[in-house]
Amino acid sequence: xxxxxxxxxxxxxxxxxxxxxxxxxxxxxxxxxxxxxxxxxxxxxxxxxxxxxxxxxxxxxxxxxxxxxxxxxxxxxxxxxxxxxxxxxxxxxxxxxxxxxxxxxxxxxxxxxxxxxxxxxxxxxxxxxxxxxxxxxxxxxxxxxxxxxxxxxxxxxxxxxxxxxxxxxxxxxxxxxxxxxxxxxxxxxxxxxxxxxxxxxxxxxxxxxxxxxxxxxxxxxxxxxxxxxxxxxxxxxxxxxxxxxxxxxxxxxxxxxxxxxxxxxxxxxxxxxxxxxxxxxxxxxxxxxxxxxxxxxxxxxxxxxxxxxxxxxxxxxxxxxxxxxxxxxxxxxxxxxxxxxxxxxxxxxxxxxxxxxxxxxxxxxxxxxxxxxxxxxxxxxxxxxxxxxxxxxxxxxxxxxxxxxxxxxxxxxxxxxxxxxxx
Amino acid sequence: xxxxxxxxxxxxxxxxxxxxxxxxxxxxxxxxxxxxxxxxxxxxxxxxxxxxxxxxxxxxxxxxxxxxxxxxxxxxxxxxxxxxxxxxxxxxxxxxxxxxxxxxxxxxxxxxxxxxxxxxxxxxxxxxxxxxxxxxxxxxxxxxxxxxxxxxxxxxxxxxxxxxxxxxxxxxxxxxxxxxxxxxxxxxxxxxxxxxxxxxxxxxxxxxxxxxxxxxxxxxxxxxxxxxxxxxxxxxxxxxxxxxxxxxxxxxxxxxxxxxxxxxxxxxxxxxxxxxxxxxxxxxxxxxxxxxxxxxxxxxxxxxxxxxxxxxxxxxxxxxxxxxxxxxxxxxxxxxxxxxxxxxxxxxxxxxxxxxxxxxxxxxxxxxxxxxxxxxxxxxxxxxxxxxxxxxxxxxxxxxxxxxxxxxxxxxxxxxxxxxxxx
Numbered sequence: 001x002x003x004x005x006x007x008x009x010x011x012x013x014x015x016x017x018x019x020x021x022x023x024x025x026x027x028x029x030x031x032x033x034x035x036x037x038x039x040x041x042x043x044x045x046x047x048x049x050x051x052x053x054x055x056x057x058x059x060x061x062x063x064x065x066x067x068x069x070x071x072x073x074x075x076x077x078x079x080x081x082x083x084x085x086x087x088x089x090x091x092x093x094x095x096x097x098x099x100x101x102x103x104x105x106x107x108x109x110x111x112x113x114x115x116x117x118x119x120x121x122x123x124x125x126x127x128x129x130x131x132x133x134x135x136x137x138x139x140x141x142x143x144x145x146x147x148x149x150x151x152x153x154x155x156x157x158x159x160x161x162x163x164x165x166x167x168x169x170x171x172x173x174x175x176x177x178x179x180x181x182x183x184x185x186x187x188x189x190x191x192x193x194x195x196x197x198x199x200x201x202x203x204x205x206x207x208x209x210x211x212x213x214x215x216x217x218x219x220x221x222x223x224x225x226x227x228x229x230x231x232x233x234x235x236x237x238x239x240x241x242x243x244x245x246x247x248x249x250x251x252x253x254x255x256x257x258x259x260x261x262x263x264x265x266x267x268x269x270x271x272x273x274x275x276x277x278x279x280x281x282x283x284x285x286x287x288x289x290x291x292x293x294x295x296x297x298x299x300x301x302x303x304x305x306x307x308x309x310x311x312x313x314x315x316x317x318x319x320x321x322x323x324x325x326x327x328x329x330x331x332x333x334x335x336x337x338x339x340x341x342x343x344x345x346x347x348x349x350x351x352x353x354x355x356x357x358x359x360x361x362x363x364x365x366x367x368x369x370x371x372x373x374x375x376x377x378x379x380x381x382x383x384x385x386x387x388x389x390x391x392x393x394x395x396x397x398x399x400x401x402x403x404x405x406x407x408x409x410x411x412x413x414x415x416x417x418x419x420x421x422x423x
Numbered sequence: 424x425x426x427x428x429x430x431x432x433x434x435x436x437x438x439x440x441x442x443x444x445x446x447x448x449x450x451x452x453x454x455x456x457x458x459x460x461x462x463x464x465x466x467x468x469x470x471x472x473x474x475x476x477x478x479x480x481x482x483x484x485x486x487x488x489x490x491x492x493x494x495x496x497x498x499x500x501x502x503x504x505x506x507x508x509x510x511x512x513x514x515x516x517x518x519x520x521x522x523x524x525x526x527x528x529x530x531x532x533x534x535x536x537x538x539x540x541x542x543x544x545x546x547x548x549x550x551x552x553x554x555x556x557x558x559x560x561x562x563x564x565x566x567x568x569x570x571x572x573x574x575x576x577x578x579x580x581x582x583x584x585x586x587x588x589x590x591x592x593x594x595x596x597x598x599x600x601x602x603x604x605x606x607x608x609x610x611x612x613x614x615x616x617x618x619x620x621x622x623x624x625x626x627x628x629x630x631x632x633x634x635x636x637x638x639x640x641x642x643x644x645x646x647x648x649x650x651x652x653x654x655x656x657x658x659x660x661x662x663x664x665x666x667x668x669x670x671x672x673x674x675x676x677x678x679x680x681x682x683x684x685x686x687x688x689x690x691x692x693x694x695x696x697x698x699x700x701x702x703x704x705x706x707x708x709x710x711x712x713x714x715x716x717x718x719x720x721x722x723x724x725x726x727x728x729x730x731x732x733x734x735x736x737x738x739x740x741x742x743x744x745x746x747x748x749x750x751x752x753x754x755x756x757x758x759x760x761x762x763x764x765x766x767x768x769x770x771x772x773x774x775x776x777x778x779x780x781x782x783x784x785x786x787x788x789x790x791x792x793x794x795x796x797x798x799x800x801x802x803x804x805x806x807x808x809x810x811x812x813x814x815x816x817x818x819x820x821x822x823x824x825x826x827x828x829x830x831x832x833x834x835x836x837x838x839x840x841x842x843x844x845x846x
Contacts, residue, residue, distance in 0.1 A: 236716045239691075243693070246679035249676040249678070249679060252672025252675070253673045253677075256673065265659075265662075267659050268662075269658035270668045270669065270672070270706075271699045271701055271702040272698065274698075276695035276712075279758070280605075282692055289699075
């Protein structure tokens with residue numbers, strides 16, 4: 001997962017809005033009286049059960065994490081995870097064409113249909129040591145929070161629901177997705193919504209990483225690799241030829257001048273540049289990698305268009321002022337496309353989630369990020385990404401750690417949320 | 424050697440100027456009647472001798488070339504070359520502190536003192552295969568023309584002068600220099616003129632590469648490695664921090680807009696750029712390598728000042744518009760400094776050289792380049808770089824070749840020029 005820094009605690013007014021109706025008569029059929037729900041016997045048993053068996057959940061978190069799941073290499077962990085789904089009693093366990101693992105828990109009806117998901121993949125290359133070390137309450141290992149935590153938590157939810165006979169109106173499909181991180185470009189969740197479960201999902205929860213925040217804003221991104229190419233030549237003999245590095249410079253300079261709105265937060269970054277072979281040669285090529293982000297799809301499209309115009313204009317300027325020989329050519333290769341989206345605070349799903357947190361005595365902290373939930377948000381399916389409890393550090397670093405202190409609260413939160421959303 | 428494309432054949436008027444007095448009564452004591460000189464018995468013998476023994480010269484060219492002389496690793500070839508100097512009868516053969524090889528041929532007096540030089544170093548790394556192949560008249564091997572040819576030719580001159588008893592008024596020091604190429608930055612010839620032979624040289628000829636052209640314009644250069652460095656960070660979370668890549672882009676764009684004169688030819692090149700570690704990280708650093716050149720020292724200094732101002736201004740602009748955190752820092756590291764210089768066509772030395780070509784039936788073709796002669800030119804010592812005859816291809820490439828057809832003409836040219844300039 002990639003969180004933004006835009007965490008915000010719900011203000012009193014917003015909280016009132018989010019909670020309106022949550023404990024009162026239901027104005028929308030998707031609103032649930034969470035307090036009452038949490039007092040039902042089977043639900044209370046499930047919540048007590050996940051607290052009592054949190055040490056099993058943590059062991060499962062470690063076991064999953066010690067099977068590598070590098071980008072585009074999730075299959076070994078997927079096989080382990082499918083077996084784990086069978087062990088907790090899920091039905092119709094399968095791996096889809098994209099590599100996502102799915103397992104079902106039927107309710108009284110097929111709908112409403114909740115997908116409860118976590119992602120299999122890590123950011124770490126195949127040769128990373130994935131052994132997990134325990135130091136008191138702290139687990140250390142690559143991916144231990146992001147997202148072995150989510151994978152273990154949703155298994156715990158399935159186990160608790162089976163063991164306590166919780167009844168739900170709708171059904172839940174538990175999913176381990178591939179390709180959430182980086183160049184994975186959400187390919188698992190894209191396949192899930194566009195193919196495997198197309199048209200069949202009403203709500204989506206991704207449990208991703210640590211903590212208790214609710215990610216209701218999906219930061220979208222567009223990524224490009226841009227290359228200018230030309231004949232190159234000798235710095236002195238061939239002076240006057242178009243230079244790919246000059247075009248790159250013009251375009252980076254122009255991109256750096258593009259104004260972006262602070263709200264909705266929108267950013268641009270030229271993350272890597274390169275080009276040329278020798279100090280005394282006109283470069284034959286120059287390239288850059290660009291990352292554009294926004295919490296708003298229109299703002300992102302607008303920035304995207306300006307950046308592309310700047311890239312094209314730099315080509316024309318450099319070609320226009322060359323004194324000799326062939327013009328430069330330009331290649332713009334998309335290397336990432338994550339749609340932006342949001343699930344408004346005033347929707348039943350967010351109201352329910354806020355009520356779950358309140359019922360469990362946790363603060364309602366909202367966040368924005370770039371997660372699997374971006375995709376369903378962008379096509380109008382109510383979606384949230386939630387933390388799995390505990391507290392993590394150094395995600396996306398080999399030093400990653402996860403502090404299990406009170407992490408059962410996260411398992412409880414996801415359990416109650418899943419039951420509420422499947423009602 | 425690095426030649427420019429600015430070759431020009433001397434026009435009739437310029438040629439007349441260059442030749443004025445060459446065949447007539449001497450108006451300057453450094454002018455020599457080359458035609459008369461070439462008819463002196465010992466000189467005629469020497470010229471015939473180098474023609475007759477050209478095959479020995481070519482064998483020597485191959486033998487030298489099969490001892491590697493990578494940048495900063497010329498010592499093995501230097502030792503071979505010192506022995507070769509002893510074999511052709513030079514006196515006081517030695518290797519100076521910089522690694523240059525020197526050997527002397529005293530005339531009747533110490534002055535005028537001519538240095539006849541070629542460079543030991545190649546552009547090829549230490550592990551390059553240096554075996555030379557012969558295919559008919561063509562030799563193939565890295566450095567075979569640039570500058571094994573020059574090294575062999577000046578040895579042939581020494582041998583011919585010894586064998587034919589040519590008398591000269593002044594003395595000649597034969598030199599194999601280190602560090603002519605690339606990052607060698609003329610360190611051999613700098614040491615020669617600033618230390619080893621400081622104040623003792625009246626004229627300088629470098630025999631560098633193939634052909635018959637006279638390089639009387641020394642293209643100067645300044646080279647820099649420029650680095651912007653900052654805190655880096657996450658492309659979305661830390662947006663608003665100063666970006667080293669943005670500063671680099673601004674500075675490349677500004678440098679690409681600097682107007683440079685066509686005459687004296689002046690050029691700028693950003694040859695390599697790099698920076699950043701990940702598409703979604705604000706780069707921690709960004710760097711470029713810049714090559715500035717001119718045939719005129721003032722034009723070069725002027726360009727140099729503008730480029731430095733652009734680099735500094737880009738720093739200030741990017742730091743000025745940052746919204747948060749630490750400013751960027753800037754490092755500008757000089758990695759090359761070759762002074763520009765020229766030996767005017769109307770000087771006795773150039774007139775003599777033009778007369779030598781005319782006497783031997785060769786066209787007087789002038790050139791500019793960046794060679795060992797830059798250094799003495801820049802401190803006012805009459806200097807030329809001349810070709811060693813034959814015709815070369817693909818210098819600075821492992822495919823380099825040298826066609827020996829009529830290459831004896833080059834050996835003759837250098838022989839006659841050396842005798843004329845030591846008179």
